[in-house]
Amino acid sequence: MIYCKGKEYICLLDYAMDFVRGKWKAVLLCHLYDEPKRFLELQRITIGISQKVLNENLKELINDELVAKKIYAEIPPKVEYYLTDRGNELTKIIKEIENWSISHYSHLLK
Numbered sequence: 001m002i003y004c005k006g007k008e009y010i011c012l013l014d015y016a017m018d019f020v021r022g023k024w025k026a027v028l029l030c031h032l033y034d035e036p037k038r039f040l041e042l043q044r045i046t047i048g049i050s051q052k053v054l055n056e057n058l059k060e061l062i063n064d065e066l067v068a069k070k071i072y073a074e075i076p077p078k079v080e081y082y083l084t085d086r087g088n089e090l091t092k093i094i095k096e097i098e099n100w101s102i103s104h105y106s107h108l109l110k
Helices: 012-017 025-031 039-043 051-063 085-108
Strands: 003-004 007-009 067-072 078-083
Touching: 003 012, 007 012, 007 039, 025 039, 025 051, 039 051, 039 078, 051 067, 078 085
Parallel strands: none
Antiparallel strands: 003 007, 067 078
16 A cells, blocks of 8 residues: 555555546646646636636646646736646656547547
8 A cells, every 4th residue: 555645545556547537637638738728728628627627637737746837927927837747758648548549439539
């Protein structure tokens, strides 16, 4: 057993999967893969996510050091979210899973 941040994990795989567990985290990481995005842009392209849930997921990804945000000193304030090196490395793996899914299940796309 592994104990970290007040949680119990079966193994390191279980711990690693906690970084992308849930409906939106992996999707958000993939959206940030090519370039930084602003909050409203992420909300617009992540169809079905509420502002509250987006904000919570971004905070968790930032706390896990997978995403960082840059605040520009301008009026109105401009904030961009981008992948850290650790986030970029994990997202490459997620993209491989996405490619596997496309090759085996693309017939399910409408």
